[in-house]
Amino acid sequence: MSLLPDAVRREAFAQASRFRGEFYECLTARRDELFELTDAVLCAEGAVKSPVDLTLLPEHRRGHGAMYGGLNHGRIDIGRLRTVLAGLSLPRFDGGRLVLAVDVSPWLRSDAPCSAERLFCHVYGRAKTASQFIPGWPYSFVAVLEPGATSWTAILDAVRLGPADDATAITAAQLRGVVERLIAAGQWQTGDPHIVIVSDAGYDVTRLAWVLRDLPVELVGRVRSDRVMRLPKPPRRPGTNGRPPKHGPEFRFTKPETWPEPAITTVTDTTHYGKAETQAWDRVHPRLTHRSAWLDHDGELPLVEGTLIRLKVEHLSKERDAPPVWLWSSKTGATPDDVDRFWQAFLRRFDLEHTFRFAKQTLGWTTPKLRTPEAADRWTWILIVAHTQLRLTRPLAADLRRPWEKPITFDRLTPARV
Numbered sequence: 001m002s003l004l005p006d007a008v009r010r011e012a013f014a015q016a017s018r019f020r021g022e023f024y025e026c027l028t029a030r031r032d033e034l035f036e037l038t039d040a041v042l043c044a045e046g047a048v049k050s051p052v053d054l055t056l057l058p059e060h061r062r063g064h065g066a067m068y069g070g071l072n073h074g075r076i077d078i079g080r081l082r083t084v085l086a087g088l089s090l091p092r093f094d095g096g097r098l099v100l101a102v103d104v105s106p107w108l109r110s111d112a113p114c115s116a117e118r119l120f121c122h123v124y125g126r127a128k129t130a131s132q133f134i135p136g137w138p139y140s141f142v143a144v145l146e147p148g149a150t151s152w153t154a155i156l157d158a159v160r161l162g163p164a165d166d167a168t169a170i171t172a173a174q175l176r177g178v179v180e181r182l183i184a185a186g187q188w189q190t191g192d193p194h195i196v197i198v199s200d201a202g203y204d205v206t207r208l209a210w211v212l213r214d215l216p217v218e219l220v221g222r223v224r225s226d227r228v229m230r231l232p233k234p235p236r237r238p239g240t241n242g243r244p245p246k247h248g249p250e251f252r253f254t255k256p257e258t259w260p261e262p263a264i265t266t267v268t269d270t271t272h273y274g275k276a277e278t279q280a281w282d283r284v285h286p287r288l289t290h291r292s293a294w295l296d297h298d299g300e301l302p303l304v305e306g307t308l309i310r311l312k313v314e315h316l317s318k319e320r321d322a323p324p325v326w327l328w329s330s331k332t333g334a335t336p337d338d339v340d341r342f343w344q345a346f347l348r349r350f351d352l353e354h355t356f357r358f359a360k361q362t363l364g365w366t367t368p369k370l371r372t373p374e375a376a377d378r379w380t381w382i383l384i385v386a387h388t389q390l391r392l393t394r395p396l397a398a399d400l401r402r403p404w405e406k407p408i409t410f411d412r413l414t415p416a417r418v
Helices: 006-026 031-043 064-073 078-086 167-184 205-211 336-361 373-392
Strands: 027-029 099-108 119-123 132-145 153-160 195-199 217-223 228-230 250-252 264-269 275-284 306-313 325-329
Touching: 006 027, 006 031, 006 078, 006 373, 027 031, 031 064, 031 373, 064 373, 078 153, 078 167, 078 373, 099 119, 099 167, 099 336, 132 167, 132 336, 132 373, 153 167, 153 336, 153 373, 167 195, 167 205, 195 205, 195 336, 205 217, 217 336, 264 336, 275 336, 306 336, 325 336, 336 373
Parallel strands: 099 195, 195 217
Antiparallel strands: 099 132, 119 132, 132 153, 217 325, 228 250, 264 275, 275 306, 306 325
16 A cells, blocks of 8 residues: 555646646647557557567557658657746755756667767776777767655756757856746746756866856856866056956866865765765956867956865765865856755766667667667657656655665765765
8 A cells, every 4th residue: 555645646646637637639640640659658668679679568559661651750849848848846955946957878789870960979888997888870869867865867858969059158158948838837936946957077067057047047066176266366566557467366166275274164974985075266267268169259258266175075976086076057156055965966966877778678679670869869868758757757656666776875975865
C-alpha cells in the first residue's frame, strides 16, 4: 500500500493526464503513431533494445512500417511542446529557487557516413587521457534540477548542434528561450529569487553571463584550473595622472602568491569527503580580447565581473586525493550563504549525467539507427516526453523501488551525500 495521501496521487494522475492530452495536440502529422510509440516506450519491460520490438507491444497497434513512417515523416510542434513543459510543476530548492543545468550529450553515429550534419563529438575513454572524437549528433539539454536524495531532472529543452553553429551562441539563445518561457508560465515572478544556471568547464560562462545579463538569472560554471583572471582595479590615488587602469593585478590559479586574502571563507562538514572548504574573491573577471566569441563585439569590451570560488575537500572516495575545483559566478557581492549555495548547486549538475545514462541505457535514446537528423530530433523529443511522464507519475508508484531513483555516488561530491 502506498504511503502517500490519496490527494497527492490524484493530483499526479490529473497532471499526467493533462500532459498527455497537451502532448497529443502538439503532434501535427502521424500523431496517432507517434503517440502510441511514446506509450510503447513507457510500457516496455526492461530497457528498450530496438524500436522494432516496440511495435510488438499491445500499446502499439500498428505495424513496424508505421513506426518508421512516423519517425521519418511525422511532425511535432516543438514550440508548443516547449511551452507545455515549462508550465508543468517543477522541483525547487530552498526559498522556491529554480536551478537549471545545461550540458551536451552526443548521439554517436560513427557507422553512418551518409547521415547529414554529423559533428566530431568529444567522448571520454576508460583512462583519464583516452578521450577521443567520434562522429555523431550532439544535443544540448536544459533541465531543472531537483533537491534531495534523487537523480531525477525535469528536461525543458533540447537542441541539436549543427556543423555551422556557434555552441556559445546556440546555448545562450536556448537558455534565453527557456527562461522567458518559465517567466511567461508564471514559474518566476518579480520578487522571487533569481534562477540559477549551472554549467561545466566546456562553456564560456562569462560570455553567457554577459549575453543573459538582462534576465533574472545567476550563472555558475566551472573554469579550468590553469586560467588567469584579473582582480578589480585598485582605487585611484589623489594626484595620479594618466588614464586609469581598467584591470587590477593578475590572479593566476596555479600561483597562490598572486591570490589576495579571500573575501569569504566557508567550511562545511560532509559525510564521505571530510571538510569542504571554500575561498571566494569578489569582482574577479577575465581580460577580454577581440577574439573567439568577442571577435564581432562592437565598441569597448565590457568588464564581466563575478565571484571566483575555490572548492577543496579533504579526500575523495577510497581516501584518494581531491584536486581543487574552481567556480565562477556572475553574482557580485556574494555572502557566505551564496557561496555555499553556488558550489552545492554546481554539484547537483551531475544529476543531468544520470538523466543521459537513463535515456541511453533504459529508454534507448541512441538505439535506433536513424539516417536523418530530423528523425533523430523526433525520437529525442519522444523520449523527453516519456521521461517527463515517468517523472510526473512517480507519486502513483511511490511504494515501488525503481532503479533510476537510487542516488548514484560520484567522486565529485554527490550532493545527496553532503
